[in-house]
Amino acid sequence: MVLLEVEDLQTHFRTPEGINRAVDGVSFHVDEGETLAIVGESGCGKSVTAMSLMRLIPEPPGKIAGSVRFRGRDLLQLSDREMRAIRGNDISMVFQEPMTSLNPVLTVGRQIGETLRLHQGLDKEAAEARAIEMLTLVGIPEPARRVREYPHQLSGGMRQRVMIAISLACSPRLLIADEPTTALDVTIQAQILQLMLDLKQRVGAAVILITHDLGVVAEVAERVMVMYAGRKVEEAPVAELFRNPRHPYTQGLLGAVPRLGSSLTGAARRLAEIPGQVPNLKRRIPGCAFAGRCSLATDLCREVAPGLEEKSPRHFAACHFARKDAIAA
Amino acid sequence: MSASATNSAAVPPGLAIARQLPDLMQPVKVRRGVLGFLRNNPTVAIGAALLLCLMLIGIFAPYLGTVDPTAIAPAKRMRPPSELYWFGTDALGRDVYSRVMFGARVSLTVGLSVALLATLAGLAIGLVSGFVRWADAIIMRIMDGLMSIPPILLAVALMALTRGSVRNVIMSITIAEIPRVSRLVRGVVLSLREQPYVDAAIASGTRMPMIILRHILPNTLAPLLVQATYVCASAMIVEAILSFIGAGTPPTIPSWGNIMAEGRALWQVKPFLVFFPAAFLSITVLAVNLVGDGLRDALDPRMAKDL
Amino acid sequence: MASYILRRVLVTIPVMGIVALFVFSLLYIAPGDPAAVIAGDQASPADVERIRQSLGLDQPFLVQFGGWLWRILHFDLGTSIFTNLPVTSLIAQRIEPTLSLMMLTLALTLVIAVPLGVIAAWKAGSLIDRVIMAFAVSAFSLPVFVVGYILAYVFALELEWFPVQGYTPLADGFWPWLQSLVLPTIALGSVYIALIARITRASMLEVLQQDYIRTGRAKGLGQPSILFIHALKNAAVPIVTVIGIGVALLIGGAVVTESVFAIPGVGRLTVDAILRRDYPVIQGIVLMFSFLYTLVNLMVDVTYTLIDPRIRY
Numbered sequence: 001m002v003l004l005e006v007e008d009l010q011t012h013f014r015t016p017e018g019i020n021r022a023v024d025g026v027s028f029h030v031d032e033g034e035t036l037a038i039v040g041e042s043g044c045g046k047s048v049t050a051m052s053l054m055r056l057i058p059e060p061p062g063k064i065a066g067s068v069r070f071r072g073r074d075l076l077q078l079s080d081r082e083m084r085a086i087r088g089n090d091i092s093m094v095f096q097e098p099m100t101s102l103n104p105v106l107t108v109g110r111q112i113g114e115t116l117r118l119h120q121g122l123d124k125e126a127a128e129a130r131a132i133e134m135l136t137l138v139g140i141p142e143p144a145r146r147v148r149e150y151p152h153q154l155s156g157g158m159r160q161r162v163m164i165a166i167s168l169a170c171s172p173r174l175l176i177a178d179e180p181t182t183a184l185d186v187t188i189q190a191q192i193l194q195l196m197l198d199l200k201q202r203v204g205a206a207v208i209l210i211t212h213d214l215g216v217v218a219e220v221a222e223r224v225m226v227m228y229a230g231r232k233v234e235e236a237p238v239a240e241l242f243r244n245p246r247h248p249y250t251q252g253l254l255g256a257v258p259r260l261g262s263s264l265t266g267a268a269r270r271l272a273e274i275p276g277q278v279p280n281l282k283r284r285i286p287g288c289a290f291a292g293r294c295s296l297a298t299d300l301c302r303e304v305a306p307g308l309e310e311k312s313p314r315h316f317a318a319c320h321f322a323r324k325d326a327i328a329a
Numbered sequence: 330m331s332a333s334a335t336n337s338a339a340v341p342p343g344l345a346i347a348r349q350l351p352d353l354m355q356p357v358k359v360r361r362g363v364l365g366f367l368r369n370n371p372t373v374a375i376g377a378a379l380l381l382c383l384m385l386i387g388i389f390a391p392y393l394g395t396v397d398p399t400a401i402a403p404a405k406r407m408r409p410p411s412e413l414y415w416f417g418t419d420a421l422g423r424d425v426y427s428r429v430m431f432g433a434r435v436s437l438t439v440g441l442s443v444a445l446l447a448t449l450a451g452l453a454i455g456l457v458s459g460f461v462r463w464a465d466a467i468i469m470r471i472m473d474g475l476m477s478i479p480p481i482l483l484a485v486a487l488m489a490l491t492r493g494s495v496r497n498v499i500m501s502i503t504i505a506e507i508p509r510v511s512r513l514v515r516g517v518v519l520s521l522r523e524q525p526y527v528d529a530a531i532a533s534g535t536r537m538p539m540i541i542l543r544h545i546l547p548n549t550l551a552p553l554l555v556q557a558t559y560v561c562a563s564a565m566i567v568e569a570i571l572s573f574i575g576a577g578t579p580p581t582i583p584s585w586g587n588i589m590a591e592g593r594a595l596w597q598v599k600p601f602l603v604f605f606p607a608a609f610l611s612i613t614v615l616a617v618n619l620v621g622d623g624l625r626d627a628l629d630p631r632m633a634k635d636l
Numbered sequence: 637m638a639s640y641i642l643r644r645v646l647v648t649i650p651v652m653g654i655v656a657l658f659v660f661s662l663l664y665i666a667p668g669d670p671a672a673v674i675a676g677d678q679a680s681p682a683d684v685e686r687i688r689q690s691l692g693l694d695q696p697f698l699v700q701f702g703g704w705l706w707r708i709l710h711f712d713l714g715t716s717i718f719t720n721l722p723v724t725s726l727i728a729q730r731i732e733p734t735l736s737l738m739m740l741t742l743a744l745t746l747v748i749a750v751p752l753g754v755i756a757a758w759k760a761g762s763l764i765d766r767v768i769m770a771f772a773v774s775a776f777s778l779p780v781f782v783v784g785y786i787l788a789y790v791f792a793l794e795l796e797w798f799p800v801q802g803y804t805p806l807a808d809g810f811w812p813w814l815q816s817l818v819l820p821t822i823a824l825g826s827v828y829i830a831l832i833a834r835i836t837r838a839s840m841l842e843v844l845q846q847d848y849i850r851t852g853r854a855k856g857l858g859q860p861s862i863l864f865i866h867a868l869k870n871a872a873v874p875i876v877t878v879i880g881i882g883v884a885l886l887i888g889g890a891v892v893t894e895s896v897f898a899i900p901g902v903g904r905l906t907v908d909a910i911l912r913r914d915y916p917v918i919q920g921i922v923l924m925f926s927f928l929y930t931l932v933n934l935m936v937d938v939t940y941t942l943i944d945p946r947i948r949y
Contacts (some may be wrong), residue, residue, distance in 0.1 A: 008350060009525040012353040012354060014356065018356050019352060019354060021352075024350065054854060056853055056854060065353050085856065086856070087853070087855060087856035088854060095847065095850065097847055100848065101847045102849040103851070103852070105869045105870055106869075115855050150945045150948050299890055305346065306345060307347040309345035320344060458663055463726055468652075470650070470654055474651060474654030474655050474658050477654075477655045477933075478658065478659065478926045479883075479885075480884060481887070482925055483922070484803070485906065485910060486922050489915055489918050490662060491670075492673055570780070570888070570891075570892050573781055573895070574891065574892065574895060575907065575911050589781070589782075596789075597800070600785075607785065610779060610782070611777055611778045611779070612777075614777040615773065618773050622773065
């Protein structure tokens, strides 16, 4: 069952240096209950994509176009009030920086209860009771005490748990997690990821997980989408992507991942870097966005932007050189 | 851009090609440089222009169709504005227009002098306070004490003890303004002292005066300049207030505050005596404030690179 | 939290001591001979000497300061040179109008300036914002007495809605009291409102950039909630700080406003004292207001703890 269907999403920003085409024609879908990971390096547009889905982009410098159909309704066509009813309720979001994403002058309980009071009409006592339940759910000890504390009294890991509690309070159908573990210590990262997996099972929500960490993708995601320079370049089920990356950029990303223990087995090799830099999104790029750094690039690549093609079942890539597998008879 | 082949590449048939989606908006023309800044911020341009005019008025007052501002002519008292007396005459028959024009000198002199002196003194004190820890405690206590006295009252008290003169007015107001400036400088110094590049400079053996010159001063200049304009505006208003209540420039020297003080008793019947100097004072202070606001916006680090 | 408050109170006492020292020292740091200046150009040497003795300038500084400090602690602010009345009673007689004026102005300012600043920040860059800020910078540039005269001319002289001058004590009725204070309050408040509106806008703008505001939006909260519950409380600390500092403007401006509107308050007393060079009165008033100002800033410090839970230690 398709939950979210995004078609030709574009998000452009007007800046003094020109138009920043942060997201330039991205299409994908998410099914009920599945976990889709969006990967790419910094600046590829993955966070902007997430914010665009929630329409959290400030519209004077930015503008969103395309269609984002959530359970049949195009979110981009909704009024502000209708959109607000969806945020925190049917679709919610977890951000990267737990240290600054919570309001320092309001209690934890108040911040969790806010969504409940807003979307479910609970009164103060009921909201606080539910907040305590949520704190227990996300694994925070002594929830009855914590619910009256302020964010600065909690550690980074705990704050992220609170963020998760806030996002799941109203049992959303879709949870968007933008680099939820990047700002945390490695040990805490594992805990938080595990927490998200467990909760996802319980609540039955679909998850869009945005990350640049392929390790996290391998652990948590079912399908992966790779973005580069505001465009989607590859999409496949997780195992398939890791086994058989088709796009040169994905291959580069995977080649750059250090293998634990490789120096012991003698398989250690120099980490492959991808030469060059991300192109300037303020200039129109006529051909393939990756052509400037790709070892396979030809004039064709530089002039004709490759479209997404299903190279093998459920595996899409946008590259003139990725050969389409012959379909088994 | 069309997907047709160029001379170097033939497009194989059946190749998957991405659809080109249109741009969502038009780029905006950006104006650069000082001129561009002025066009983007017309209020600053207006403020600067006004200020320039007023300074010219002050400098060239004798040549602007004025007569001796202190010339008393009792026979011509309290005339309303006319062709002969553009702003009318006051209770002693003096030409209000001339007094207002010459008054510009006093107000501008006071404003600029206080701004300059308070800035220099504040800079020196702030630097010492920021760098010499034991002095910091003492100096800040003193500054706290000074700041606890409302500036106008402080100036009033000082003026009550000295003969009225422009010089004493300048000194009194300066003393009242120094604490704020020194606090500002001290704040900048304290935050900059923690910066890694200062540590690096010290570690590489740079002597303290060089560090101050190279690293600290340039960073204080911007906020100091902005603060200086506000001090100037504040000083002009304080001078006017002091003169208005009789604690400012002596009556023999026309300042806008003085002229208003003299016109005070009869303002209900002859409002122009108060109105003209008030208008000039307000416009001048407004001009300085606009320039200060503009400088503050311009020197905001995010915009700095555009200039 | 109680310990924080206690510490702030304890710090305030030495500050007040320094203020007292300063106010007292002004007499000594002023260039020239203050006794001669006060006595005036027509005074005889005997008069000057008499003044010098009454000011205590003939005795060592510390002795004088000690004695003066002792008297202060007993609420004795000295004696007026001109009227020979105790300064304390002179001030006590005139304090009601001045306090009324200042309190009303403070209330008016808070009610008008903060919402204006919030709106300007919310609609930053729009026409409303520009209008509000233009008004603020203009009001900031007009000296208090100019505004006073304009208001008096238009609303009292021409339209006759309010009395041109004078003050009606509260004991004579609430509405007459209020009516006599409307114009002076607006005049005195104009600068203060402009100042607070500007700082509110600046502080709100900074807060609205923060991540937790983004989180609030992601929760589906509407604009009023975001502005007034999430943002304003965070923006409040700098705003409250400036409100405290701005009281100095209120005090200075009150002196002038009372002059324009002939209100028999402490400000008028000051102006009269200046005219007559009655230094003990001036000194007493400056000291009293400085203490008041210090207390106000102490209250501001205490208010911080109510606003920001991080400032409790």
